[in-house]
Amino acid sequence: MNTGFWSLDATWWPYVFILVAGWLATDIWRFLGVFLSDRLTEESEALIFVRSVATALVAGVIAKLIVFPGGALAAAPMALPLAAVAAGMGFFWGVRRNLFLAILAAEAVLVGGSLLL
Amino acid sequence: MSDRHGSVEEDAVERPARYWVLRGIAGIVSVPPLILVSAFIGFGALARDTGLDLGHTVVMTGMVWALPAQIVLIGAISAGTGIAATIAAVTLSSVRLLPMTMSVMPLMRTEKTPRAVLLWLSHYIAVTAWVEAMRKLPALPRSARVPYFAGFGTTLILLNLCAVSTGYLMAAVVPPQIAAGLAFLTPVYFLISLSAAAQLTADRAALALGLVFGPVFHLVAPEFDLMWTGLVAGTLAFLVHRWRRRR
Structure with a gap:
């Protein structure tokens, strides 16, 4: 059960990994949602808890991608992605609630900054 | 059913299902799908950075079809996490699909809709498709909703399989600063849209x-x-x- 994505030298293994840890792990909730759709409400405390855990987990991954990036992003100094995120969030909440423009603002800081540095 | 909803419902009786499928396909032309496409271009670049094959990336996108879960999966893959811990993390990260599915299904189903069709359509549910379903379905006649969502969801997935491949292939040929910008699309998109939601x-x-x-x-x-x-x-x-x- 400790076998990772890269652990086996076989072409099929990564696909099995994706099927079990990706497809099954997500569609189980969707299928359950179909069966339970008339029994639970979105306001119930249990679902609020479950959603908090899910939101925190995704937020943790986002923070990791920003603070400890891999690949092409890793070349830039750490302050740059942080400044870019601040620009995007600042634009969205301070200037205009437009997701598209806010992403553009963040990207302008990141790409502009790494071209200048 | 039809007497309660009046004339809209009777209107729909005239329209064949394939009309609503086409309307769903046309529903792709709006801002949220465009943002999703740019996020998946970014995810393609991120997947390449992680060391995945193009095949892994495309299969993962079609099978998982939920960017947050895919980011968690990629995170686990790059950390070399074992399959059991990965299953736990991905399952935890996608619990939100349960309340999302539960809130869409009552909008979509009719007494005649087979359960297999609902299970198939439930696979399309992720943030973008969910928002579009909640926004558009209530205004449609009930019998139109399943074909509309089937057309919309299928097109959205196929479009993003192209987007993810494009991002993956682009990351290899563009300058490293642009590749970094593509990989950065995913965390930025999620941070801002999560804070808005x-x-x-x-x-x-x-x-x-x-x-x-x-x-x-x-x-x-x-x-x-x-x-x-x-x-x-x-x-x-x-x-x-x-x-x-x-x-």
Whole structure:
């Protein structure tokens, strides 16, 4: 059960990994949602808890991608992605609630900054 | 059914299902799908950075079809996490699909809709398709909703399989600064849209605490950092919500 994505030298293994840890792990909730759709409400405390855990987990991954990036992003100094995120969030909440423009603002800081540095 | 909903419902009787499928396909032309396409271009670049094959990336996108879960999966893959811990992290990260599916299904089903069709369509549910379904379906006659959503969802997935491949292939040929910008699309898109979608105290606290605890647990407990972040930050956020409600 400790076998990772890269652990086996076989072409099929990564696909099995994706099927079990990706497809099954997500569609189980969707299928359950179909069966339970008339029994639970979105306001119930249990679902609020479950959603908090899910939101925190995704937020943790986002923070990791920003603070400890891999690949092409890793070349830039750490302050740059942080400044870019601040620009995007600042634009969205301070200037205009437009997701598209806010992403553009963040990207302008990141790409502009790494071209200048 | 039709007497309660009046003329709209009777109108629909005239239209064949394939008309609504085509309307669903046309529904792709709007802003949220465009943003999703740019996020998947970014995910393609991120997947390449992680060392995945194009085949892995495309299959993962079609099978998982939920960017947050895919980011968690990619995170686990790049950390070399074992399959059991990965299943736990991905399952935890996609719990939100349960309430999302549960809120769309009552809008979509008719007494005649086979369960297999609902299970198939439930696979399309992720943030973008969910928002579009909640926005558009209530205005459509009930019999039109399943064909509309089938047309919309299928097109959205196929379009994004192209987007993810484009991002993957582009990352190899563009300058490294642009490749970094593509990979950066995913975290930025999610951070801003999650902060915009966080309505309840619990959601906001979970977002803020998760952002802090993610890097901390990465340093303290790299093997199970995702699970710990979810459980600790999520529980704290829920306690904040309970405490605020009691006052």
